[in-house]
Amino acid sequence: MEELYLKDCYLREFEAAVKSVKDDRFVVLDRTAFYPNSGGQPHDTGTLLRDGEEFPVISVGRFDGKIGHEVSKPGLREGDRVKGIIDWNRRQLFMSYHTACHILSAVIHNETGAMISGNQLAVDKTRVDFNLENFDREQLRSYESRVNDIIDLDIPVEISLLPKDEAFSIPSVVKLKNAFPPELEKIRVIDIRNIDRQACGGTHVSSTGEIPHIEIFKAENKGKNNRRVYFRFRTG
Template identity: 35%
Template sequence: MTSDLHGRTQRLELSDQNLRDFEAVVLDSTPEGIVVNRSAFYPGGGGQPADHGVLLWQGVETRIVGVRKGDDLHLIPAEDDPIPPVGTVVRAAVADERRTALMRTHSGLHVLCGVVFRDYGCLVTGGNMEPMTARMDFNLPEVPAGFKEAVEAACNAEVLADRRIDVRVLPREEAFAIPDIIRTATNLVPPEVQEVRIVDIDGLDTQADGGTHVASTKQIGRVKVTKVESKGRGFRRLRIAISD
């Protein structure tokens, strides 16, 4: 299996994160899910939710409200929407505002991760995001005085630095030779994965990641640390919001 193939579906978003419109052929079709031969819908993972959008075919619109992973990628149609028959050529559109917001948010989390690792040596223990808001958990035993304000200021300094964000795929052995490539307390890359997708914020953060990102930190916008919470002894949750 190639790195950009999931079952019978070529994942277009892995090589072009700005792609929003594409044509595809329906390979399987039920009210529970539609399988196409190529897709730019991000299927979710790493805390990033799946994309939404539409399929247009024969003058009909089918709303896509999620993606289910299995042996194939199944685009989930809205309840009671018409379903394109197998063999239909569809024009697909990923919901641009939602995807762009999630890209900004995901990149913002990587800036947060890079700052907290660099300045406090903490690893990530969990995280989740919605468009323009997110949380990330760290193994931080004590919260230093002024921590919330210092992290926010450092994140926004990295945004203003306009650091380039690059994505590349490396063989597993080469990827794991990069120091600190896993920024989570537990290695979440399955052993059967032999090609590892790397997201690199130039000079700040390099880690294995499968999500979608903006091209530079300046495109993230302002990062606000809205809250620091205790999640048990030695663990802290940072909540952030992204704004223009």
């Protein structure tokens, strides 16, 4: 299956063929721009259109190596030609949150050396976990301010598919070397110029200037050397 979002996060519509349908609900296509629930980023929603008939896509996941689209009504059949339409507002929100996660993680890592140990995006907030002993409110305000300064700089965000050997020359990527399947030939790298460079399969904005300012509104102690930070986008 061709995963179109890996090359173009801004693709809102695409044409595809139905490869299989299970239980009148789970649809596999030959190509898709729908992002599946993965890596802390929620799935896309949207619609599959067949001859003007709408089949709402309510969930997308990866099963047995294939991306399955759960639709809310039956009727699609193997061989059907469909037009996929992404819910752009939802996609754009998660693109912004995901890139903001990378920026915040880079800021905290540069200040403390802490590595990200988990993250979860949601429509109203995002959380990031760090292997950090402690931090105080003054530090959090400093991190928030630094992230917003980077957003205002309108820094390009570039996506590259690099040969494995080249990707492993990047310090932040080689640390994850054992997490990649040995047969993988290319690795997708997200580069926020002079800020952060990471292997990542998620969707991202093309420039930090597209991201609203963030506010860190909560921090938790989740155990030894584990701190959780919550942030959301400022409104108004």
